[in-house]
Amino acid sequence: KAGVTQTPRYLIKTRGQQVTLSCSPISGHRSVSWYQQTPGQGLQFLFEYFSETQRNKGNFPGRFSGRQFSNSRSEMNVSTLELGDSALYLCASSLDRDRGNGYTFGSGTRLTVV
Amino acid sequence: GDSVTQMEGPVTLSEEAFLTINCTYTATGYPSLFWYVQYPGEGLQLLLKATKADDKGSNKGFEATYRKETTSFHLEKGSVQVSDSAVYFCALRREGAQKLVFGQGTRLTINP
Numbered sequence: 001k002a003g004v005t006q007t008p009r010y011l012i013k014t015r016g017q018q019v020t021l022s023c024s025p026i027s028g029h030r031s032v033s034w035y036q037q038t039p040g041q042g043l044q045f046l047f048e049y050f051s052e053t054q055r056n057k058g059n060f061p062g063r064f065s066g067r068q069f070s071n072s073r074s075e076m077n078v079s080t081l082e083l084g085d086s087a088l089y090l091c092a093s094s095l096d097r098d099r100g101n102g103y104t105f106g107s108g109t110r111l112t113v114v
Numbered sequence: 115g116d117s118v119t120q121m122e123g124p125v126t127l128s129e130e131a132f133l134t135i136n137c138t139y140t141a142t143g144y145p146s147l148f149w150y151v152q153y154p155g156e157g158l159q160l161l162l163k164a165t166k167a168d169d170k171g172s173n174k175g176f177e178a179t180y181r182k183e184t185t186s187f188h189l190e191k192g193s194v195q196v197s198d199s200a201v202y203f204c205a206l207r208r209e210g211a212q213k214l215v216f217g218q219g220t221r222l223t224i225n226p
Contacts, residue, residue, distance in 0.1 A: 004157075033213060043203065043216040056212045090157050092214075102148050103214060105157040 002026065004106035006091050012112045018079040021109045025072050025093030032074040033103060034066060037088040046089075049074055081113045116141040120204050120217035127194055128225050135189040135220050137178075137204035145206040147171075147180055147187040148214070152201045161189075161202070196224045 005024040013019050025032050034046040045058040049068035066076040072093075078085055088110050092103035121136040139145065146165045150158040162171030167182035176191045187204060204217040 006157075031212065035214075042218045043214075045213040045215075048212040050212070058213070092158075102146075102150075102160040102163050104160065105150075107155075107157040 004091055004093050004104050006089075006106035006109050008109060009107065010110045010112075012114060013081050014114055015081055015083060017081050018077060019081060019111060020075055020077045021089055021091075021111075023074045023076075023091030023093075023106060025074070025091075026104055029093035029095055029104070030072050031094040032068055032072060033092045033094075034074070034076050035090045035092065036060075037090060037108070038086075043090075046076065078111075083113050086111060086113045116145070116206060116208055116211075116215045118204050118206055118215055118217035120202075120220050123201075123220040124223060125220060126223045126225065129196055130193045131224075133189070133191040133194045133198075133222070135202055135204075135222070137187045137189065137217060139185050139187065139204075139206050141185075141206055141208050141215075143209050144182070145208045147178070148205045148207070149176070149178055149187070149189050150203040150205060150216075152203065152219070154200075158203065194222075194224050196226050198222060199224045 007022045031050045033048040037043050048056040052068045063079045068074045088108045090108045092105045094103045117140045119138050148163045149161040151161045152158050162173045164171045164180035169180045178187050178189045201219045201221045203219045205214045
């Protein structure tokens with residue numbers, strides 16, 4: 001079955017712009033999470049959605065937002081981009097909220113802010 | 115708060131060598147523990163997992179045992195291959211939480 005699909009794979013944006021990233025989870029997976037990966041901070045949790053509701057949010061400024069649609073697809077938005085937002089953004093989906101299940105990750109969107 | 119500490123990298127080994135990557139954690143309760151692997155230019159792949167004390171996760175020759183008494187989940191492989199070169203992440207997920215907490219990652223390079 002298809003894995004987690006993230007689009008686009010690469011993005012270059014200018015400071016001050018905004019960006020929207022998309023994630024399609026594995027069919028049947030209702031939990032979608034987003035992570036930011038940078039060389040300095042490593043992997044940091046952004047937020048998690050389950051059945052269109054944000055259940056958990058990491059320690060990121062309000063410029064970072066997301067949403068989930070009825071088909072479980074998710075988008076994240078970053079407004080007023082800063083150079084420090086350059087990172088690999090990873091989406092992960094899970095069958096349910098059982099702690100025993102690992103998440104399946106997509107290949108990520110590489111965002112470069114210039 | 116919850117945290118995961120991995121051994122410092124990078125780690126460089128010769129093919130067929132024995133591999134150990136140390137991972138210790140701090141968390142309340144009984145978290146689930148995971149090892150993920152990231153190949154260049156790709157996302158994370160789940161390598162193995164364990165959900166309770168003394169569980170042994172295994173996959174592709176890699177093993178890790180959930181040690182509650184030492185709060186550890188060390189990754190081992192008896193004979194590494196060049197294709198194992200990647201970055202390895204240890205992670206935990208606390209019961210009731212909807213997020214993974216990752217270690218800083220360990221870059222592994224295997225030379226032929």
